[in-house]
Amino acid sequence: MRIRFWGTRGSLPVSLTAADIKQKIVESLIAAGGRAFKTRQDAQSFVEGELPFSISHTYGGNSSCVEIDTGTGEYVLCDLGTGARPFGLHVMSQKKGAASTFHIFLSHLHWDHIMGFPFLVPAYVPGNRVIIYGCHDAIEQAFRRQHSSPCFPVDFAQLGAKVEFVKLKTGVRQRVAGLEVTPKLQMHGGDSYGYRFERDGKVVVYSTDSEHKTDDKASTREFVEFFSKADLVIFDAMYSLADTVSVKEDWGHSSNIVGVELCQLAKAKHLCLFHHEPVYSDAKIASVLEETLRLEQITREGHPLRISSAYDGMEIVV
Amino acid sequence: MQVAVQRYADVLVVAVDGRIDYVNAEEFKAALMPYLTNGTAGAGNQVVLDLSRLEYISSAGLRVLMIAAREAKARQGKLIAVALQPVVREIFEISKFTLVFQLFDSVQDALRQISPTALAAMKSG
Numbered sequence: 213m214r215i216r217f218w219g220t221r222g223s224l225p226v227s228l229t230a231a232d233i234k235q236k237i238v239e240s241l242i243a244a245g246g247r248a249f250k251t252r253q254d255a256q257s258f259v260e261g262e263l264p265f266s267i268s269h270t271y272g273g274n275s276s277c278v279e280i281d282t283g284t285g286e287y288v289l290c291d292l293g294t295g296a297r298p299f300g301l302h303v304m305s306q307k308k309g310a311a312s313t314f315h316i317f318l319s320h321l322h323w324d325h326i327m328g329f330p331f332l333v334p335a336y337v338p339g340n341r342v343i344i345y346g347c348h349d350a351i352e353q354a355f356r357r358q359h360s361s362p363c364f365p366v367d368f369a370q371l372g373a374k375v376e377f378v379k380l381k382t383g384v385r386q387r388v389a390g391l392e393v394t395p396k397l398q399m400h401g402g403d404s405y406g407y408r409f410e411r412d413g414k415v416v417v418y419s420t421d422s423e424h425k426t427d428d429k430a431s432t433r434e435f436v437e438f439f440s441k442a443d444l445v446i447f448d449a450m451y452s453l454a455d456t457v458s459v460k461e462d463w464g465h466s467s468n469i470v471g472v473e474l475c476q477l478a479k480a481k482h483l484c485l486f487h488h489e490p491v492y493s494d495a496k497i498a499s500v501l502e503e504t505l506r507l508e509q510i511t512r513e514g515h516p517l518r519i520s521s522a523y524d525g526m527e528i529v530v
Numbered sequence: 531m532q533v534a535v536q537r538y539a540d541v542l543v544v545a546v547d548g549r550i551d552y553v554n555a556e557e558f559k560a561a562l563m564p565y566l567t568n569g570t571a572g573a574g575n576q577v578v579l580d581l582s583r584l585e586y587i588s589s590a591g592l593r594v595l596m597i598a599a600r601e602a603k604a605r606q607g608k609l610i611a612v613a614l615q616p617v618v619r620e621i622f623e624i625s626k627f628t629l630v631f632q633l634f635d636s637v638q639d640a641l642r643q644i645s646p647t648a649l650a651a652m653k654s655g
Binding site: 424425426427429432452453454455457458467468469470473477503504506507510511 | 552553555556559586588589590591592593594596597600617620621623624625626627629630
């Protein structure tokens with residue numbers, strides 16, 4: 213499976229400002245130290261090989277949308293945040309109008325997780341089939357309301373694709389698009405659901421917008437089971453632990469620390485920090501990653517845990 | 531995990547030994563909270579947590595500390611952590627607990643700051 217991250221930001225899409233770009237250029241020039249680059253390739257090598265990621269790149273600002281490419285020809289997505297827009301454009305550039313099926317698993321119906329759908333171009337193309345899966349009762353209502361006046365000028369009924377809604381049951385495993393999928397109830401305002409995807413012995417867990425009170429032993433054991441031996445866990449690490457147990461307690465989000473702990477207990481192989489706080493700069497997200505790598509190092513008992521921080525455009529193969 | 535308590539004048543020093551993780555966090559909470567709860571015999575407004583023998587603390591243990599600190603604050607008291615081992619200090623830093631907890635290098639340093647009377651009591655044995 214190839215996992216593509218189209219949107220990785222939490223709560224609200226953001227974009228770099230002119231000041232942010234200027235700062236990156238200044239930092240790059242300082243790092244170059246007056247060096248001259250004779251060829252474009254030399255400059256490219258410097259950018260790729262010597263500059264820190266937070267200067268040479270950006271983590272991006274689209275809200276949650278992750279693709280699971282199973283190689284079957286059908287598309288599988290988790291959530292429809294604003295990352296769904298570049299995903300849809302990518303599909304259109306590839307498929308050149310050929311009819312396609314899209315399987316979309318929703319964590320929940322909060323705006324940042326569905327707001328990309330009105331801009332998902334394949335949903336306007338006759339012949340396409342869009343199947344939206346989730347555990348909430350009001351999924352269809354939320355999508356129709358988002359697509360109606362005065363929120364949006366194009367009514368849901370005008371979508372060219374055939375759009376279907378399929379209700380899933382938490383804890384019940386079923387087969388969709390060649391994947392074994394198991395939803396799990398998570399702690400979040402109005403509830404959210406994580407998904408465990410399994411195919412050919414590989415496991416990917418998508419678990420965002422999920423708060424964990426790890427002193428609740430029963431809940432912790434449930435999530436350790438849910439993450440068990442996963443090849444990749446995409447995890448809501450929006451806040452610091454101190455925030456999640458104080459001023460942001462019960463806001464429905466988690467931390468890098470809890471991600472490491474649950475993955476260590478579950479013997480998962482790869483933790484991917486996801487749903488970044490919208491006020492965080494690239495430098496701040498990079499520092500969270502550095503600290504998380506250090507935490508894993510000082511708390512490791514036996515199996516090593518790979519850790520990365522999701523960015524718009526990142527791909528991970530499991 | 532073990533908890534031992536010593537009173538010096540108006541300050542309680544609670545020494546924590548071992549590891550605190552999700553398995554024993556509830557036990558730690560049950561052991562700690564009586565010293566911070568209003569109306570409990572032996573409870574104190576000023577509590578110093580001596581963590582010099584604490585080897586590891588997980589998010590579950592840190593959450594207990596936050597609950598305890600909140601309780602202390604509600605009583606106009608203080609919960610202070612001292613003598614963190616390097617690993618525990620790093621966990622405090624990464625979790626950003628260093629931003630919400632007052633930390634000192636030793637019990638003596640903490641007492642010097644919050645209660646000279648307690649420091650004198652400690653020195654007199």
